[in-house]
Every structure is written in C-alpha cells, then in structure tokens.
Amino acid sequence: MTTAGPCHPVAEAPVVRTAAGAVRGRMEGDLAVFRGIPFAESPVGQGRFGAPKPAQAWDGVRATNAFGPPPPQDASFQSESGELEVPTGDNWLTINVWTPDADAEARRPVMVWIYGGAYKLGHAGSPGYDAQHLARAGDLVVVTFNYRVGIEGFARIDGAPANRGLLDQVAALEWVQENITAFGGDPGQVTVFGESAGAGSIASLLAMPSARGLFRRAIAQSVPGTFFSDELARDIATEIAAEAGLPATAAALSTVAPQSLTSASQVLGARMRQYEGRWGQAASTVTPFSPVVDGEVLPCTPWQALQAGAARDVELLVGHNRDEWRLFLVMGGEVGKIDEKQAAWALRTFGPGPDSERAYGVAFPDASPSELYERVQTDWLFSRPSLNLAEAQISGGGQAHVYELTWSAPGYGGLLGACHGLDVPLLFGTYQADLGQLLFADSGVPAEAEALGVHLRSSWTAFARTGDPGWPTYDTASRQTQVLDVEPQVQPYPEEVSRQLWKGYDFPALPLLN
Template sequence: MTGESYESADGSAEPVVRTTAGAVRGRREGGLAVFRGIPFAEPPVGDARFQAPRPVPAWDGIRDAYTFGPPPPQEVGIQGRTGALDAPMGDDWLTVNVWTPDPDPAAPRPVMVWIYGGAYKLGHSGSPGYDARRIARDGDVVVLTLNYRVGIEGFARIDGAPANRGLLDQVAALEWVRENITAFGGDPGQVTVFGESAGAGSVASLLAMPSATGLFRRAIAQSVPGTYFSDELARDIAAALAAEAGLRPTVADLSTVNPRQLTAAGQTLSTKMHQYEERWGQVVPTQTPFSPVVDGEVLPTTPWQALAAGAARDVELIAGHNRDEFRLFVVLGGRFGKISDEEAAAALRMFGPGPDGERAYRGAFPDASPGELYERVQSDWLFRMPSLHLAEAHIAGGGRAHMYDLTWPAPGNGGVLGACHGLDIPLLFGTFDADLGSLLFAGTESSPEAEALSSRFRAAWTAFATTGDPGWPSYDTERRLVQVLDADPQVTPYPEETSRRLWQDHIFAALPLIK
C-alpha cells in the first residue's frame, strides 16, 4: 500500500503521511511539508550488522518525523564536510528525509534523491549543507535525502558479508521511494538520483547494478571519482583495516567492536597507507581505504564497462566536473604554491595515462608550473576524466548524456580555491554559509552573481528531473558540446580538450592489487 496523506487528528496543521511501515508526522516549513528521520531499513546492528539492509519493522500510531536520524559511524573528516554530527546518537542510521511542496497523491511531482559524498567514509544526510528546501521549492519537485553506511560498516570487503553494503543501502532507500513516495506527492516513475564525489560514484555504481534497475529514470553525477577496487585489492585493504584493531577481516571478529569505535581503524590506516604503496599503488595517495568493490555480484563490472555495454541506456544522464577539482585538497593540505618539480614529477608518473604520463603532460602543457601540473593530473585522474568517460560510455551504450564544467571560482579565501571540488554543492543547494560552503564563501557576502548561478544550477537540475532536458544540448563525440557554468554561462565544445586527448585511450578499470 502506498498510503495516503491527511491532517493529524487533533486538527493541527502538521502533515501526516502513511507509509508502508506506519504513519509519520512532519512539519510545514516555508511552504513545504518536511519529514526527517524516517527509517527505510532496520538498524544495521546486532545480527543485522554487516548484512544487506533488512525491511524496517512496522510501528503503531503516528511517528514524529521532526529530526534527522543519527549519522552512520564515521571518522572525523575535513572541517565542515561531515556536517551536523550534533544529530541524535543511536543505531537508526538508515533513514530518509523528504521535502515536498504538497503531500497529495493526486498531483504527483518529479522526485529527486540526493546521495552525499565524503570519500565513502564520511557523510550525513542531515548536514546543513544538504538542506533541500530551495531545490524543492524552486523546482516544484519532491526531494529526498538518505543515509547510507560508510567506512568499514559500508564498504570494507569482509568475510561473511555482502560487498558494497553502502550501495545496497541506497538501493533499499530507492525501493522505499518506489513503495512510499506517492503518499508524499511524488511520482515513483519520475525519479532522478543525484550526488557529488563519492555520491556521484554511488550514482555511477547504481547505473551498473542489476539490483537498482528500474528504480530511477534519470541520474546526475557531479565529479565522479575514478576509484573502484578489484575484489583482491579490497580484501587486502580489509585485512589491513582489521589488523589495525587486532582482528581478522571477518564478520565474527569485527562484530565484537562497537561500530563507533571501529572507525578508528580506518582513520589510523588512512595515515599509514604510504606503507602499502607497493601493493596498493594509486590508492595510497588518496588516503581513502574505501571505494565501491567490483565484486562480480553486487557490482558486476565498473560503471564505464557496464554503461558502454548498454546497462542503463534507458536512463538519461548528466555528468560533469569542476575546473580546479584537486585545488581543494592542495589548499587544505597547506601545499598551495609549495609544490616542487620533484613532487609534480612523482604525481605525473603515478597518475598520468599511458606508459609515460610525465612526458605526455609536460609536452601537452609546456608552460605549466609544477603546482599546475600536480593539480591538473590529479584533477584529471580522480574526477574530470572519469566523469567525461562516464558520459562517453553511456553514449556508446545507446544512452543520452549531457555534460557540464563548473568554472566559476569560489570567492572565499581570496579566490585561491578556484572552481574546486565540492563548490557545486553550496551552489546547487544555496547553502553558502553551511558545511563546505562556509569555507568556499568565507569572508564574503552572498553576491548577485553567486545567487544567479545558484538559481541556474537548481533550474537546470530540476528541469532535467522533470523533462530530461537541462537546457543545453546533449553531448556527442562529434561536437562535444558542454554547458560551462560561470558568471556568463555558455555552451561550448569541451573546454579541457587537451586533457581529453591525453586520456582518450585510457580505460578506467578496477584498481588492482599489485603483487
């Protein structure tokens, strides 16, 4: 039963909606009905820990949906990136939040489902930077945000547990949408998934996962990471993670440690990954021991391989990136303006395409400084080329894709951050003073230019969710037209053509265990 919407029995203005598990009461805020912390699966603790998500038990009466559910256990991350970790503590991590213009099943609206990023080890749907009121209100759409397990709980490849539990959580949330969103005024046949960074990697994974087939019609992938682990690599990393806690990488062993204490193993390993460079290769400099695992079952192949084979040809796609993706990490690491030629050379050898990536990059960008080369190759390897190749793979498989490139520089901190990784989040949500936005817009007032670009983001994303057309031409391998998002947005041929050519023959395969 999809349920129905009705006013509460005491005559208050608070909206009450009946889901398949029971009724929930939300609040009216700024012309929207908002519901927070609705469970979509059983808490993944006890005998449910490290297992695929299980159906949420039904409840009697009306459950208040006023506050966000607790964040999943996670490490301490980049300041502002984890967001509202002052949320209630508890085990009910697997919850959704809904912003709807009107919970009326008779007038269904398009649905947008946000998946947060955070290197697959951080994130919480209740973070202030993900306040979806502006998207729902400006676009007249229903917006849903969700929690999923991160770090060891969600992505470590351990014996006795399915791979990619965090991705399975996302599938369970999308199944909840299919079964319940009508009661909130949403159209289950018009669902768009969208996410940034690890959220975009999750979106790309969902496109390739058989269990997610048919659960969404459109997808938006903002800065797709190119890191997917082979099963062998993932198991080797999991063994190292467990060893940090003095355990074996099994459900039986890891279940003996409290989930919120086990995060320390991941945090410690992140600082010691340089010891494993000969085995783990390109994973090591990312300091992120978690990524989706190409296990052959939950995720049968990489997204690029799956899309090129036509796995999601009926799903319409937006993919894109930011011009200065890696700048954020250079600045936060205190390395901006300090990169030596030796450091640039090492990065070019580690991440450049082909047998001689250093020579290829130096020849293609002869006037680039060491810092520019260092940033460019890592921006290309980690985010820009994976995003471009995702669109091109989708087209090769018979699908339709649109591309964008965000080139507008973040105004905070004297503009040093440029169009860096994560800038699209505060622009899309209009949350300039929350989470990462408080860094990227630090010391500045919200300008008309920023507000206009923010509105353009929301208009394009919600138009795509509604019609499949974001307002610019689809991408193809002849004209290569891309929407450049700046103070003066323009449609131009792909702006990073030099990098595109360097990477055109590269295959983004699952990262191997080096033996």
C-alpha cells in the same frame, strides 16, 4: 487549520501513511517536511554488516521532525567551526522528504540526493543538504537519506556482502518506489543526484542489476574514478582489521564497537602511502574505501557496464569542476609548495601511461610544477572519469548532457578556483553551511554566486522534470558542453588537451599489485 491568534493561521502537521506505518512531519513555510523516517532496520546486532532489511512496522503515528543519527564514520565529520551537533543512536538508515504537497494525486517529479564524503563520511542531515530551495525551485519532491560508509558500508570482509553502502542506497530507492506517491511524488519520475562519492555511487547504481528500474534519470557531479578490485579491497580490509587486532570477518568485527573500527581505519588511512608497492594508486588517495567490483553486487566497472548498454534507458547529466584538486591543495597547505620532484611523482603515479610525465609537459608547456601536480590529479580522480561516463553512456546507446563548472569560489582570497565541492552550496543555496563556510569564507555571497545557484537549480530541476537541462546532448563530434560561469554558455568541451591525453584509458578497477 488551527490558529495561533485571529490573524495567524498555522497549518496542521501533515500525516502520511507509509508501508510501515503513519508519519507526522511539519509544515515549514509552504513545504511539508519529514525527517528521520526509517527505511530499513538498524544494521546492528545480528544485522551488523548484513544487507539492509525492510523497517519493521509500527503502530500509531510516528513523529518525524528530526534527522536520524549519522552512520559511524571518520572523525573529520565536522564543520569549519567545530563538531556538528548531530543525533546519536544506531538507527542509521533513515530517509527525509521535502514536498510541496503531501497528496497522492499530485504526482510531482522526485529528486533523490546521495551525499559524498570519500565513502568514509557523510550524513543526510548536514546543513549543506537542506533541500528546501530545490523543492521550491522545481515544485517537486526532494528526498535525502543515510547510507553506511567506511568499514560498516564498504570494507570487503568475509561473511558479509560487498558494497553494503550501495545496497543501502538500493533499499532507499525501493522505499521511494513503494512510498513516495503518498508524499505527492511520482515513482515513475525519479532522478538520483549526487556529488563526489555520491556521484561514484550513482555510477555504480547505473551498473548494478539490483538498481534497475528504480530511477529514470541520473545526475552525477564530479564522478571519482576509484573502484577497487575484489583482491585489493580484501587486502585493505585485512590491514584495517589488523589495526584493531582482529581478522577481517563479519563475525569478529561485529564484536567491536563501530567507533573503534572507524579509529582503526583512520590510523591506516594516515599511512596508506607506505603500501604504495602493494596497493598502487589506491595508496595515494584520501580514503581506504571505494565501491568494490566484486562480480555480484557490482559486476563490473560503471564504464564497462554503460558501454554494454546497461543504462541506455536512463537519461544522464554528468560533469565536473575545472579545478577539482585545488580544494585539497588549499586544505593541505600545499599551495605554492609543490616542487618538480613532487610533480614528477604525481604524473608518474596518476597519469594514463608510462610516458605521462613527458606527455603532460609537452601538452602544458607553460605549467608550473604545482599546476601539473594539480592538473593530473584533477584529471585522474574526477574530470576524466566524469567525461568517460558520458562517453560510455553514448557508446552503449544512451544519451548524456555534460557540464563543467568554471566559476571560482571567492574564499581564501580566490585561491580555491572552481574547486571540488563548489557545486554543492551553489545547488542547495547553502552558502554558509558545511564546506560553504570555507568556499565563501570572509567574502559573503556575491550576487553572481546567487545567480549561478538559481541557474543550477533551474537546470537540475528541469532535467528531473523533462530530461532536458536546457542545453544540447553531448556527442563525440561537436562535444557540446554547458560551461557554468558568471555567464553560462554552451561550447565544445573546454578540456580538450586533457581529453586527448587520456584517450583510450578505461579506468579499470584498481588492482592488488603483489
């Protein structure tokens, strides 16, 4: 100990030796925190658009008190109050650790967070991902990291491996296996968890041969159903490159500054609906990026892989929010403005078959056009893929726990419902950061939100420690589901009407139509 006065002891800054060199973090209360540790070389210069390479070793002790810079991304990376203050630079691939005890003998469970952001934005240093509450709630080690997004991470271009963002995730998990013991973690007790594109990434990791053995458990929150066929992904990348006046090759695109390419993808993203005849459902999403079923990095869709038993040894917790699409309705200013024509378009575009418009009308006879518009997009993009992942896991010989979040966010006068992203501030306890500023706008944080957040942290960390979040596993007979509300309870899966409508739909990789 050093001291700052006779009655105020200050803990020494913790030093840990990693495979690449020693790092010095700092004590934040009872946690040792390390930020911005390189887990791979900066993917610039000769390494641009390449697979990640291990970080080069360094001499001496490296200070790790600040998050690394975010990867190049969509300009919508901002808080509700304006642009986030983030570090700059090209050392995008860094990792962060919160630990109760940086002691190699501690062997605590490890939770590794993978952020969402439509595969086009995100940063582990976002205030909403402050992991201190989780680390304390579970007395475990929490890890977050950056991975490439957008063109740098997911565009399917010639001369570069597919799914570079997913390969970054594998590299981070390999770093955890090699180094986490020194931070007090147990490499045999690693749980990956993530939301939205982070959950889609986890679904991908479950299917990827290169990720086998890197984690024991997985928590997937609101899994998106969008995976691109190789042909579709190449066609989209060709159009993005054309916006920059270049061919879709690694050699050509490497000559352009990353932000210029990000701008090109934003221009295309704003007019994707023009390509509906060519790109089908993909043209009506909010992003031109998704994991690519390329046959090598990602051999098949996650549902196909799990049905074949690829992840039967991984314990899975998966679920979704009741009103996922409501967030996009509110943010797009569309609440109360959806007419029958728009609802009919959504049902035809996103429904599970050619008769979807009639089928949804029969199944939900009292629903308004806006409710049908929202319901089918919630089903197609998040709720059905999430449940299908659980059922595929069971079909392949594994087990899964299922949840649905039904508690409504108080922001915007209660219009948001149990919308997409609500689980993140509840889980991290970061109610006034990032998306939490919208979800809890002008309402403060109700006591029931605090209580539900404590419940989520308890369940998630218990699962990371034991594989049991506190409710029964899901099966196709009783369909027991944890419903997360003011009073959490276990009951048969609540969205049975939608489940029946989508029965037999396998969420194939989205095709190139012509």
